[in-house]
Amino acid sequence: MGRSLAESFRAVAIYNATGKEPPLADFKTLVAGLRGPQRKSLFLHDIPNQIAPDYPMTPEVKAAMKLLTQTHASGFSLTIVEASHNGKKVYLPVIDDAVARKTLVIGPVHIAAGIAGPDTVYVAANDAGAAKVVNDFLKSGATLRGEKGLLHPTQVKALIANFFDAAALMTEPGPGRRPTLGDFLVPVAKGEMPVVAYSIAVKAPAA
Numbered sequence: 001m002g003r004s005l006a007e008s009f010r011a012v013a014i015y016n017a018t019g020k021e022p023p024l025a026d027f028k029t030l031v032a033g034l035r036g037p038q039r040k041s042l043f044l045h046d047i048p049n050q051i052a053p054d055y056p057m058t059p060e061v062k063a064a065m066k067l068l069t070q071t072h073a074s075g076f077s078l079t080i081v082e083a084s085h086n087g088k089k090v091y092l093p094v095i096d097d098a099v100a101r102k103t104l105v106i107g108p109v110h111i112a113a114g115i116a117g118p119d120t121v122y123v124a125a126n127d128a129g130a131a132k133v134v135n136d137f138l139k140s141g142a143t144l145r146g147e148k149g150l151l152h153p154t155q156v157k158a159l160i161a162n163f164f165d166a167a168a169l170m171t172e173p174g175p176g177r178r179p180t181l182g183d184f185l186v187p188v189a190k191g192e193m194p195v196v197a198y199s200i201a202v203k204a205p206a207a
Helices: 025-034 038-041 057-067 131-149 152-169 179-189
Strands: 013-015 076-085 086-098 102-107 120-124 199-201
Touching: 013 076, 025 086, 025 102, 025 199, 038 086, 038 199, 057 152, 076 152, 086 120, 086 131, 102 131, 102 179, 120 131, 120 179, 131 152, 131 179, 152 179
Parallel strands: 013 199, 076 199, 102 120
Antiparallel strands: 076 086, 086 102
16 A cells, blocks of 8 residues: 555544543443444544645545545445553544444453444454454445445455555554455554554543
């Protein structure tokens, strides 16, 4: 994908708060609050304005941007959200599926049943099957689109490539090949891959 946005990306989207240094919310609070329209505020709608003028806007980058800004024709969206866990920063990849009306979240550890809403699929990065859950979520979404006539089988490969490109824009990938999207995103939630573009989940203001 070439160089990332690390040098040109400055601002981040702010979730449910104002201020330059808002206190981070615990990731469990974020997962519990991912319901309905609250999801929209997590996506990087301002990211096109944060790119250096000389950044190569290839067709691949443009397609990746659409996934990050919730404007991709597939109805899929991708973001990475900064939150806290035991006083440390953690990064949670989030995939939203507007067609299936489901949201996938990859978090750092297991959470108690009932924290995530019925329209949220949560997977812990330390689960041995985490990558498969991510891949199955994308596969089921593609299958649903095929059944509805919204996605031709020949377009699936391009869609997955768009996801890889979008994830690459938000991270500084380490060495080694990542064969599936799950293999790419799970290390982000494990803290094994530096993140350069993200949203922030913050504590709600005191009443």
